[in-house]
Amino acid sequence: MKICRFNHSRIGVVEGDVVYDITAVLSELPIIQYPVPLGDHLYLHMDQVIERMPQLMAQADRLSLTEVALTSPVANPSKIIGTPSNYMAHRIEAGADKEISVYSKGKRRPVEEQGLFLKANSSLIGPSDGVKISMPERRTDHEGEIAIVIGRQARSVSPEQAMDYVHGYALALDMVVRGPEDRSFRKSVDTFSVLGPWVVSRDDVGAHDDINFRLLVNGEERQAANTSQMLMNIPKQIAWASQFYTLYPGDIIMTGTCQGVGPVQAGDTIRVEAEAIGTMDVPVS
Numbered sequence: 001m002k003i004c005r006f007n008h009s010r011i012g013v014v015e016g017d018v019v020y021d022i023t024a025v026l027s028e029l030p031i032i033q034y035p036v037p038l039g040d041h042l043y044l045h046m047d048q049v050i051e052r053m054p055q056l057m058a059q060a061d062r063l064s065l066t067e068v069a070l071t072s073p074v075a076n077p078s079k080i081i082g083t084p085s086n087y088m089a090h091r092i093e094a095g096a097d098k099e100i101s102v103y104s105k106g107k108r109r110p111v112e113e114q115g116l117f118l119k120a121n122s123s124l125i126g127p128s129d130g131v132k133i134s135m136p137e138r139r140t141d142h143e144g145e146i147a148i149v150i151g152r153q154a155r156s157v158s159p160e161q162a163m164d165y166v167h168g169y170a171l172a173l174d175m176v177v178r179g180p181e182d183r184s185f186r187k188s189v190d191t192f193s194v195l196g197p198w199v200v201s202r203d204d205v206g207a208h209d210d211i212n213f214r215l216l217v218n219g220e221e222r223q224a225a226n227t228s229q230m231l232m233n234i235p236k237q238i239a240w241a242s243q244f245y246t247l248y249p250g251d252i253i254m255t256g257t258c259q260g261v262g263p264v265q266a267g268d269t270i271r272v273e274a275e276a277i278g279t280m281d282v283p284v285s
């Protein structure tokens with residue numbers, strides 16, 4: 001099942017080129033009261049949503065995928081976690097790239113030594129929103145990644161249990177502006193966390209360690225890899241993160257980028273695609 005958010009406040013289920021508008025389900029969920037529980041409201045109650053799905057879809061308005069604006073399929077994660085330097089070929093290129101390595105020599109260290117990092121929730125957008133370059137005097141790079149969306153609250157789970165806590169997968173862009181400052185500062189610029197085009201249920205994607213994905217800029221391939229090439233696989237990332245942070249439904253883990261990271265400019269279009277998930281086109285301005 002592919003769940004999307006569109007036109008900012010609508011919830012949809014995507015089948016082929018059709019979006020079923022199931023926004024009506026929101027009125028059936030518990031009323032949110034202050035203080036708002038951590039986690040995304042929709043993903044906190046996803047079991048209830050899925051149970052109602054056959055009826056919701058039967059009654060839903062149907063729209064064409066081409067006529068909706070896809071926003072981030074998670075509206076309110078409690079956090080966005082990033083996994084650094086998780087592909088060997090990218091670690092090598094980051095070490096060889098003068099502009100990257102002059103600022104962050106530590107990039108060549110193993111993931112386990114660097115730790116995970118966090119990106120501000122306010123940087124999260126969907127493909128239709130577009131990435132905005134706010135520091136044109138600096139280099140802004142794309143990092144195409146596979147993202148995990150948490151489905152159940154997790155704390156200190158083992159790698160063997162970890163996938164049980166995953167709702168599904170999405171495509172992600174972990175955008176970054178190069179410079180000497182802390183990584184979380186440079187990766188939390190508004191619009192620098194892109195999630196889309198929708199979230200595909202875990203069972204519909206297949207093995208977590210065999211997902212092909214690639215990134216193109218203006219139609220030219222820049223990045224391509226398979227999740228089997230990760231240095232720290234997805235269950236280990238979830239287990240490790242959960243030792244430090246409680247993971248809440250809707251939390252996002254950007255699982256690391258592969259070789260081919262490079263700059264983008266206003267006017268470019270970034271495409272991220274994975275056969276098992278979908279394709280998203282993200283304009284840069």
Ligand code: MN
Nearest residue numbers: 143174256257
């Ligand atoms: Mn990244």
